[in-house]
Amino acid sequence: MNGILRAVGARPEDQRKLLLMAPVFFICGIAEMLNYNSFMTLFNQRFGSEFLPYVYAAEAFILPLEAWLLSWLASRLPKPKLMRVMYAMMVGIVGVNAAILITLEGLGMDARWFYPVLFIASSFVVRQQTLLLWSLAIDLCSTQQAKRLMPVFVGSATLGGATAGLLAQLISLAFGPVVIYTVGGLLLLLVWRRYRKVISDFLVPISLRMEAASVEEETIGAGAVFKHALRSPFLLMVILLMTMMPALYFLMEYEFLSIARMSYVNEQAFSQFFGMITMILFVLAFLLQLVSGRLMEKLGASQMLTIIAGVYVLSFAGAVIFGGGAAAMPVISLGYMLLYLLLYYSAEPSYQLFFKTLPLAQRDSYRFAAQGIAASAGILLGAGMQFLHAGLGLSWQLLSVIGLAGSALLLVLAWYGRRLYMRELVRSVSSMSAADIADSFDEISMNPAAMEEARRLLDHPSDTAREIGIQLIGRLHDPKDLPLLLGLLEDGNDRIRIAAIRAMSLAGADLPAMAQIAKLLEDPDDALRTEGVRAIARMKQLKEQAFFFLRQKLLDRHPSVVAEAVKAMYSLGKEQSYEACREVIDRILEEGGEASVYMCGAIADLELTAFIPAIIKLTEDPHPAARVSAIRALGKLRSEDLIPLLLPKLSRMDEEMLSASTQAFVDIGQPSVKPLLASLPDAPAKHWSSAVMALSELLGEEDMRGGLTQEALGRLSELGKAADYGAALRVCGMEKLASLADMRWHEVRLLVFKGIWAMLAKLTDERAVEVIRTGVTHAEEEYRSNALEVLSEGFGDRRISQAMIISLELETMSRPKMERDEAMTLLEAALHGSDDWWREMANEALAERKGDMAVTNEGQIMNRLNKVVFLKQVPYFSDLSLEELGLIAGVAEEETISDEDILLKRGEPQSAMYVIVEGNIELTSVSAAGWEGTIGVLGPGDVCGVTSALDGSPSTVTAQSLLGDARVLKLSGDDVSRLVRLYPEIGIGLLRASFARIRLLEEMMMRIDS
Incomplete structure (x- = not known):
């Protein structure tokens, strides 16, 4: 499989999306062209190609209503639902049309009035099916992924068109266009389930972000664009090109369909011939896709349009020269295929580059408005030229001459437009x-x-x-x-x-x-x-x-x-x-x-x-x-x-080192897999998360759905049991430890989820996972409930997603009151758990019960848990997580300051800050008037020396022990700076407390001066 992915330019992470979506494009490509082949055959044979101008004119007036309807639906439906409704609408239209056709066929009725309706309705399906699929592909793929996968999707749709041509020929051997139309509808129905799965797996999660981030954008209407075009020769030229190219194509299509109808009077023969043309057309389209990128790169957009205009001239020149002879059929058929290919596969992308010269803020509005003007005007102009023959009786020869004259004008426009484009390009550089x-x-x-x-x-x-x-x-x-x-x-x-x-x-x-x-x-x-x-x-x-x-x-x-x-x-x-x-x-x-x-x-x-x-x-x-x-x-x-050097240290690493270690396992490759898997049982949460993230990159989908999934389910089960540790500590009367236990549970859940999200990103889609990950903890209720709903549908892996939902609901779930014996049993179980924080808390609680406390009394050395409990009460650190408090406790050194010893000296730089545990610290300074005096006395929980420690500046105050010894926690400035860089919340806490300290010192200084 990896070899196939490399051959098409995709990556392993693209595999699932590619396998789901490529068949959708292929089958829909078949359905689209079977639909087109059959309704064009039915209209031309049963109603008459001479009525094409009237139908196209009707379409030109229907298009704005169609755009309004779609805009109205889009404003009222979420994107996934809109996609489903649109697809259901298309299947319904094709299904109703097929049922009517079969009924008419079965009853032997000839309801000619129905075929213009069939033409317009089926044209809507073909048009919207194309837009729907490409819109879905663009929404689902990130920019870089789109560059890899879009050529595959284009190739799939193109091969689908070629296959449709072959199928149409085969079906026509025994049946007529009604069966071809019905088969197209059945194929749309066949791919419906896979289409829905693509939406639920990829689009639904992404749409959560789209809805959350949606903003009202200012648009520019068609009227404003038209007025601007009258003042801008360049924009006017672009709109004229976008109008004339499809108009001349419709004229060539009319000539092709009319001459084909005259040559193939039988429906089956016409359908078979049209199928052959479709097959050749899409084989050529596939070949064109292989070289179009290089052609565009070599020639540029403006030169490409000039060459396309030249092909228009040659095609209509061939129709003028050979239109009245035996070679008319092959020459006009070739012209029709060339114009179809160049219009839809080369000219459309070239137009888009013209809009690059417009201001970025208005570019899309101009593009959409110009396309709207050109679409309606192009159809009307094409219908008008068709009417010259159908309504006014102009000969085929003169009609081709008009097409040739229009093509010559198109060539002049393209050549002049190239000069205007270059001028605009130079101006916009x-x-x-x-x-x-x-x-x-x-x-x-x-x-x-x-x-x-x-x-x-x-x-x-x-x-x-x-x-x-x-x-x-x-x-x-x-x-x-x-x-x-x-x-x-x-x-x-x-x-x-x-x-x-x-x-x-x-x-x-x-x-x-x-x-x-x-x-x-x-x-x-x-x-x-x-x-x-x-x-x-x-x-x-x-x-x-x-x-x-x-x-x-x-x-x-x-x-x-x-x-x-x-x-x-x-x-x-x-x-x-x-x-x-x-x-x-x-x-x-x-x-x-x-x-x-x-x-x-x-x-x-x-x-x-x-x-x-x-x-x-x-x-x-x-x-x-x-x-x-x-x-x-x-x-x-x-x-x-x-x-082996990294594995024992993972649980004690800071964020930067842990990230580097995780990537190192991935870089080392397969030799990392066995040691990482062996380390998962009983691993601390941070270790487990890092290992699972690395394994998600290294293992294939089958291995991940096996052993790694079981490991994740086991970890989520343990997490559910640990949710009661806080309640157990409260029963023991240890409220501070209970708060820390609850805090730790949220941190462990975050770490476990981090590893699981990495797994799901490889099993599904990275962008979708990121949206759901953000959504399940989002402050907005609707966003959160939508994300949980996606998760409940079995996103990625049903067992894991269900277990994650249970874990998310635990914090709001009411539980029965816990007895003391039950609490002690639970804490004894925590002693044997994988998390060292819970082990320390349980040990502290059980030691208190036995009267063998390890808590800090006066003069005793503080352990890590004691430091964390103390630091949590200090304003500087009160908003930090247990993990962050643990990191600070890990670099904090306990010191005893004798009575009247100096901690900070005014005018001298300091390399550390101090948190007072016991005793008093007097702060003295010199006022602007030269008076030296006490500006404050700090006690337990206060901090001094922050500014000097972080920026290396001389201390503005002198700090010394007052009225006895003092105990402090010393924090090196380098250690604190590094922790601030890695954990912004630490810096925010320091900043918040510093502002409060500055306000207090300003008030004290005012008292000294007075």
């Missing part, structure tokens, strides 16, 4: 986003005027405009632009200088250019020096000179530059480069600390496995960032020795 530049780059690069405009942007006063110009030049990779970019190295804006270096094409650069770039190697800015090193490394044609400059950077003052220099030296491929680098690498790894962070990344990028033993030592480095980078590097180097 300075205001385009990076994404638009990327989409339009091929057009810009092929137009000298646009590229000259981009080069002129380098002198623009706006830095943003200059950056856009640099990006455009950089994508062109033209060595001739090197002097322009070198001139920007003297710019005063570092961002411009960095962008210029990155944009340079240095493959053919000479020594003076290298010397100019080498000046950056001594720039004060670290990022510029790093970019300079990368640029020198790209100049492979000057290896000796590059070696000279790069070797000096091995001794740079910043470790990031040194690491980049090592990578650059290795890229030179010289033995002396390797030797110089090895010395630097050994030295930095031996020193450890912050410098090793960048070097570990460089070693991983270069895959230097010889340094694995030295990096393993860094996993015990005192510097946290060094440990994290070492783990990441060892994972990328696939070092199996890392696995």
Whole structure:
């Protein structure tokens, strides 16, 4: 299966979505074209192709009503329900039509009035079926996934069309178009169940987010667009192109259907011929899809439309020349197929690029309004040209001449439109986003005027405009632009200088250019020096000179530059480069600390496995960032020795290190699977969550639905039992511990769910899981209940989703009152559980019962649980989770301050903050008037030294013990800063309490001055 996925450009995570949706597109593609083949055959043979102009004119007036109806439905129904209702409506329309046709056939009745109704109703089904499926695909796929899967869906639908053509021919051998129409309806019914499953599995979860984030958008009406078009030749040209191309196609279709009717008077013969044309058409469409991307890339949107207009001219010229002879049928059939292919598979995507030149905020409104105008006008114009023959009796020859004249006008419009488009493109270059530049780059690069405009942007006063110009030049990779970019190295804006270096094409650069770039190697800015090193490394044609400059950077003052220099030296491929680098690498790894962070990344990028033993030592480095980078590097180097080192530490890791460890298991690959699976039973929640997340990436769906699912169900069952620990502690009269137990239960549930969500993301769809994950705990009742409803439907795995719902309902579920003996039994069971927090709490409660308490009395050392209980009462930390409190308790050192000893000294920097446990701390300072006095006395639960500890500034107060010894918890500033970075709630708590402290100190200072 993985081989097939790779062959179509998909990934393993796309498998389920692909297997569900590709058959829907294939079968619906068959149904659509069987529907189209049969109703066109029935209309032409039983009602007459000469009435096509009237039906198309009616459609032109019905289209706005159709749009209003769909808009009305969309405003009143959620997206999933709208999709289901629309599909049911289409099945119903086809079913009713098929029933009427079968009845008429069975009774031998000829109700000619019904066939225009059949035409209009079936056209609605074909039109909406196409929109419905592509809208569903776009909604379900993220941008990157859409790039991988949309070609597969397009291919499936196209092959479905070709299959429909073959089926129509086969069915026509024994039956007529009524049976073909009925088979199309049955196929729509056949795929209905799978279509609903796609919606329930993927769209329903995503729609929760759509509804929660929906906002009213300002739209621009068709009238405003039309008025603007009258003032804008470019927009007018776009609308004319979008109108004339389908209008001329309808004329060619009319000629094709009319001549086919004259050639095949029998319904079965006509249907068989039309089936053959459909099959050939979609085989050609499939082949066109294989090359259309490359054609668009090579020619650009405007050039593509000019070529398409040229094909229109040739097709109608063929109809004029051969229309009256024996070759009329094949020539007009070929013209019909070519115009169909080019209109729907090449022209439509090309139109969209024209709208890239419009302001982003108005782009979609202009696009939809222009498409609405063009759709109605195109049908009316096409119907009008058809009427020249059907109503006024114009000859086929003259009708083809009119088509040729229209095609010639279309060619002139396309050619002139290309010039207008380029002019608009040049004007919009300075205001385009990076994404638009990327989409339009091929057009810009092929137009000298646009590229000259981009080069002129380098002198623009706006830095943003200059950056856009640099990006455009950089994508062109033209060595001739090197002097322009070198001139920007003297710019005063570092961002411009960095962008210029990155944009340079240095493959053919000479020594003076290298010397100019080498000046950056001594720039004060670290990022510029790093970019300079990368640029020198790209100049492979000057290896000796590059070696000279790069070797000096091995001794740079910043470790990031040194690491980049090592990578650059290795890229030179010289033995002396390797030797110089090895010395630097050994030295930095031996020193450890912050410098090793960048070097570990460089070693991983270069895959230097010889340094694995030295990096393993860094996993015990005192510097946290060094440990994290070492783990990441060892994972990328696939070092199996890392696995036994990490597993025992997972439960005690902070968020950053845990994330790095989880990714390391994934990077190491299959060797991680067995140890991770073996570690799951009785693993602490954090360990279990990390292991399951890694296994979700490493295991196949079958393995996940087996053993891993059972493990998840077992963990959820344990979680249900643990929900009563808080109640048991309350029965024992330990309210503070009970609150911590409840807090811990929520944290453990969050960790367990985190692992399970990772499993479900691999079993279903990552975006859908993220929406449900957010929804089940959302503050808005409707959003939350909708998410729970999706989960209750058996999302991903029915057993797991049901167990998750039970766990979510536990906190609101009323339970019978617990007896003391039952509580003690439950706490004794907690002693043997997997969570160390619950074990400590249970041990504390049971020790109190036995009179052998380990709680802190005066003078005793506080254990971790005591510290957490105490810190929870401190305003600075009261809003933190138990996990976060535990991390603070882990870095907090208990100290005793003797009477009158100084804790902080005014004017001196401090590296730690202090939380007072017992005793009093006096704060003194000097006022603006020079008076020294006491500004406050702090007691248990108060904090001092926060500002100095976090920013390294001198203390503004002197703090000393007052009236006896004091006990404090000392927190290193570096440790607190790291925890704040990893856990923002800690920083918010510190900030909130600091504001309160500032207000208090201001009041105290006012008292001193007075």
